[in-house]
Amino acid sequence: MGKKGLSALLVIALLCALGYLALRHDQQQAAAPVEQAPWLAAQQDYLGSLQALDIEAPGQPPVRIERHGEDWVVPAKADYPAARQVLADLLRALREARKVEAKTANAQWHARLGLAEQGAEGEQALRLKLQFDGHPDLGLRLGKAAQQGTGQLVRLAGEDQVWLIDRQLNVPPRELDWLDRRISDIPYTDIQRIELRHADGEVLTLNRADAKQYNFAVEQLAGTQKLAFEGAANSVATLFSGLQFADAAPLDQVGFKQPPVLRFSLSGFGGQKLAGALYRQGEQYWLTLGAREGFKVEEVSARPDWAYRLDADQAQRLMKKLRDLLAKS
Incomplete structure (x- = not known):
C-alpha cells in the first residue's frame, strides 16, 4: 500500500475515533445523573392537602378515592372506608421520591418505557390524578420498573421528559385493594x-x-x-x-x-x-x-x-x- 493510501486510512480511523468519542460524550450528557432533588419538588408543601385520587390502570376499571372530612372512602362502593395505610404509603412515597437520572424527552420512546397515553397494555402508563384543596390538579404517569435496583420510570402528564426515580410506587390497580377489607x-x-x-x-x-x-x-x-x-x-x-x-x-x-x-x-x-x-x-x-x-x-x-x-x-x-x-x- 502506498503512502497516500496509508494516510487515507489513518485519516478515516481518526475520524471514526473522534465520531465515537463525540457520540459517547453526547450519550453521557443525555444520561448524566442529576442532583437527587425531589421528583415532585413543586408540590411538596401541599401533598398533604390531597382531597381525591383517581387511578387508571391499563385493563382495569378506574378507581376513585375521596376524602370526606377525616375519612377516606371509595365512592363507587357506596362510600365504603378506604384502606388508609395503602394511601398513606403512596403519599409518603410520592413525597420522598427523588430524581436519579433524566431519561428521554422523546415521546416516541414512551411506549417502550410503559409511559404512553395510548397503545397496548404493556405500553400504557398507569395514570394518577391528584386533586388538592386550593391547588391545581396533578397528573402523573407511572411506567416500567428500573432494569436495576428499585427505581421506576415516571413523567408528569403533559410533559415528555421521563425521569428515573429512586423507588417504585405501589399503586394497587383494583378497587378491592383500596377498600378497608x-x-x-x-x-x-x-x-x-x-x-x-x-x-x-x-x-x-x-x-x-x-x-x-x-x-x-x-x-x-x-x-x-x-x-x-x-x-x-x-x-x-x-x-x-x-x-x-x-x-x-x-x-x-x-x-x-x-x-x-x-x-x-x-x-x-x-x-x-x-x-x-x-x-x-x-x-x-x-x-x-x-x-x-x-x-x-x-x-x-x-x-x-x-x-x-x-x-x-x-x-x-x-x-x-x-x-x-x-x-x-
Missing part, C-alpha cells in the same frame, strides 16, 4: 364461647373455661367420641382474628333469596358479644354481622348494613359440624 380482628385469647346453628338444626358449641385453657372444648362431644386432635375446634375461633373479606356490598343490593345456612354467636371473657349469619348465594358465601357489644372499633370493623363475601376456605372453617372435628374410626 377488615371484618374482625378479635384476639383469640379473648374468645370464650362460640355457638354455630346450622340450617338443618345441628348445633355446635365451642367453649373454654378460662383464658388459660388454650384449646376449645366441644359441648356436643359424647360417649367414646374423640376429637381428631386436641386443638381441632380452634380454627373456628382463629377465623375471627384478622378476618378479611373478598368483596363487600350493601345488604339491600345483595338481596338474599334464601335463609342463612348458618347463624352464630360469639362471646368473650370480658362480656363481649357478637352475632352474625352466613348466607349462600349461588356458589358464593356472604357474611353479615348484627348485634355487637363490648368490642373495640378495630376489633369488629364490619358494618351491620353490609354483606361480606368470604373465600370458600373461610366459609368452610365457619361451617364446621361435629363430624368434621372427630377422629376417624
